[in-house]
Amino acid sequence: MINTSRLTRFSAVAALTAATWTALPGNAFAANVTTYAALQAAFTNPASAGGVVTLDADVVQGGNADLSLAAGSSLVLDLSGHSLDTGSIKLGSGSKLTVTDSSVGAAGTLTALAASGDGAGISVDGATLLIEGRAVVHATARQSTAAGIGGDSRHPENGSVTLTGHAHVRAAGGQFGAGIGGGDHGAGGTVTINDHATVTAASTDGAGIGGGDYAAGGTIHITDSAHVTATSGAGAGIGGGYWGGDGGAVTIDGAATVHATSTGRGAGIGGGQAALTSPPTGGNGGTVAIGGSAGVVAEGSYIGAGIGGGGNGAGGSLTVTGHPIVVAKTTGYGAGIGGGYHGAGGHVLLDGGMVTAANREHYSHTSSAVGMGDGDTTFGSLAVNSPATLEIPEGAVLRVPAGIIVTGNGSLHDAPGGTVVNDGAIQLPTANVQWQLLGLLPHNYLVTFNANGGTPTTAVRVFATTFAEGARTVPADPTRAGWDFEGWNTKADGSGQSVHFTANTVISADETLYAQWGAATVTEAVPRGKAKPGQDLPVDVTVHALDAVAGIPHGTVTLYIDGKAVATATLDAHGRAVLTYPHVTRGEHVLRVVYTPSGREWGPSRSPEIRIQAGKPYPTQHGGHPGNGHPGTGGQGWHRPGHLASTGPTGLVEAAGLGLLSLLGGLASLRVGRRFRRR
Structure with a gap:
């Protein structure tokens, strides 16, 4: 019987015998290779190469062979200014591959093109991939169900991918796999892009970066000065794949620049096309957070939102902080920020930055720049807090339905040519809203409190039907020297309707109220x-x-x-x-x-x-001495009827000249009374 394990080890050792060995700390060695066989041997047994393999020459094998990193192992591949052309690179479960380039001249390039079958360009299911330094990596899936970098058809889930340093990465998925992320039915895993990395990722039905077909986007963080371009057709540019892929958790901050586009049914950032079950499922926007000084452009087309849901998907949530510049737009039936076609709006919190949101007015009759997609009526929520500014550009319409209140103290601007249809309430300060340029109607009323001879006259503009809903304060009553304020009237002379104006008084048009005065x-x-x-x-x-x-x-x-x-x-x-x-x-x-x-x-x-x-005041009596003419006293013989009384065998009676007398019976009371009257 042939011992295959011995043959494998023998082949690896034989391949490495031709390699140059470099001493590393701890008595380990690094292999400098010039042949594909030596490289395969290092992937098969990284420990034999000291965990580091460096190209000393261009190695070109093309798609005729694959590199498979042993499960649970770690390997650093240093391109060192050389090119490596290979088929699929497959990372075993629990393994970690680091691709770098330590050269000072022209950077080396790794091209991984899956030959056939289930291969991703670089398969990372259950593993970790780190691309750093000045490495240039091109990874392409040839099989329709695999990702460029991430999951393949047999192991569709992506593991952990970090792209950092000054690396340049281009990844293209098959039809149903993500550019970077999951293969068909595979979630996006964890993708981190930071430092000065430059990344381009594309797919047809999977996300550019995120989930494969049917799958959610995973956890994606783009930060520092990274530059990312991500594109998909029916999936999201960044987020979920086609047919039910939710957006996952996407964070963009630092000084990163991101351009994410779906050219068909997905969102720029968020969900892919929902699964058209009854009712439709998935395709929701997930959780998107944008901060720092990032620059983000997210574009949906046809039925996806700019940021939010894919076709038939709800908007999820968007939070913007810091000072980023964000443009979220669609050229189809979705919202700029919110739901895709027939998708409900999400929860949008703008705490900073300049955010431009655009739907297509002439193309979509009921969608909103922020809120619901065409064919849905659920707006979601919108808060714009200082110093954030929300811009509505030309051709876009922000629709605030009845019952919806846009909160905050930030700004709402025209970019120019945008429109606001306000059937609800907008609480932003009047000075922060370019209501004239935006043509903000119908809930846009000016209430003038004319002091009518007093001071001050105050005009309050409210974007609601009550001051309470519009977050406006009823002015204090005016004043006028020598006069008393008596209320408000619709006519200066008081001949109109008296109005008791409160925060809950309903307003339906511009109106002027006149102070009414009564001379003090x-x-x-x-x-x-x-x-x-x-x-x-x-x-x-x-x-x-x-x-x-x-x-x-x-x-x-x-x-x-x-x-x-x-x-x-x-x-x-x-x-x-x-x-x-x-x-x-x-x-x-x-x-x-x-x-x-x-x-x-x-x-x-x-x-x-x-x-x-x-008359003289009544003194308080404490003894039986002569009085001074008040009821119950002597001196003037004055009698107050009803103050002479008996309460039985023993009682207290008020009597003239006697003070308080202890009586033994009713007869004593009578005598005292008669004596008082004779005087």
């Missing part, structure tokens, strides 16, 4: 002489306006004694009247006069409280 008045009340019990007390009343322009007040005055109205009179032509307190009762009383105007020209007023004393 002063009411003076002067009693004639001293109040005497049992006698009438006349009170002279004068009412005058603080502002002489208002003339002499007309109306009535009412006299209140201890809070109870006792007399009313009409002012004469001089603003005077006499009121009478009839039959003054003994004791201390509070007198006040209230003026009630007969017209809106004057404001009501009331006199200060006046305390009057009729």
Whole structure:
């Protein structure tokens, strides 16, 4: 029997015997190779090459053979300024391949073109690929179900791919595989592009970068000064593949520049075409975050959004922070940012940056620059917070449906030529909204609070039907020296409709409200002489306006004694009247006069409280000595009926000259009472 494992090891050793060995720290060695056989041997047994293999010459094998990295192993491939042409490179499960170029002259180039069958250009299922330094890599899948870099038909899931340094990478997937990411039915895995890497990735139905056909985009992070161009037909430029691939999680920040395009049914960034089941499934935008000072252009066409859902897919979520410049547009039936054709809008939070969102007005009659795609009515949500600016360019329409509130304190600009159809509410500050250039209608109203002789006159523009929904504050009441503010009216002379304007008052058109004023008045009340019990007390009343322009007040005055109205009179032509307190009762009383105007020209007023004393005050008694003429005392023989009482065999009775007397029975009460009356 032939021992194949021994033959394999023998072949590897034989191939490496011709290689040049370079000492590495730790008694390891690096292999410098000039032949494809030596290179294959290093991939088969990286440890035998010290984990590093360097090209000392161009190695051209073409698509006639593959390189397979042993499972669980690690290998660094240094192009060192040379070219390597090979078939598919297959990374075993748990392995890691690093492709670099340490030369100082022209950078080396790795071309991986799958020969046939299931091969991806570089197959990374369950493995890790790092392309760094100045390496130039071209990876192409020849089989329709494989990715350029990532999954293949047998192992469609992508593992982890990092493109960094000054690497230049170009990856082309088969029809159903991603440029970089999953093969057919394979998710996008983890893709990181950073530093100064330049990447171009393309596919037909898979994503440019992300999921293969039917699959989601995975986790994609593009940062630093990386430059990325990603293109797909029915999948997303970056995100999900055709037929149900959701967008996954896409983060673009740093100073990265990204141009992501779907030329058919997917989003520029987000979902691929949804699966047309009943109802359609997948194709949603996923989670997209853009920050730093990145520059991003995302273009959908036909039925995909710029950023968001592919055809029939919902918008997912977009968050923009920092100071990026973002352009999201579609040339078809989708939203600029949001749903694809027949797709609901997503959740859009703009906390920074300049964001341009464009649908096609003439091509799509119900889609929105941000929100739903054509044929859907669910807007989602939109917040624009300072310092963010949302631009609506020429030919685009932002449609805010009834019941939707656009929140925030950021800016909404024309780019120019855009339009806003606002059937809901926009809370952005008026100064931050270019409403005239945008033709913002119908909910766009100017409410003018005309002080009508006072100050200030205030005009408030609101992009809603109430101040509450439009986040506007009702101005404080105006003021006018010598006058009292009495409310608002639709006519300056007060002949229109009185309006009690609040934050919830419904507005349906521009309107002007006029302050109504009543001349501030002063009411003076002067009693004639001293109040005497049992006698009438006349009170002279004068009412005058603080502002002489208002003339002499007309109306009535009412006299209140201890809070109870006792007399009313009409002012004469001089603003005077006499009121009478009839039959003054003994004791201390509070007198006040209230003026009630007969017209809106004057404001009501009331006199200060006046305390009057009729007769001598009642002292508080604590003993049985002579009194001073008040109820319950001696001295003047005054009697107040009802204050003599008995409560049984023992009680307390108020009696003249006796103070508080302890009584033994009803008879004693009678005697005391009679004695009091005789005096």
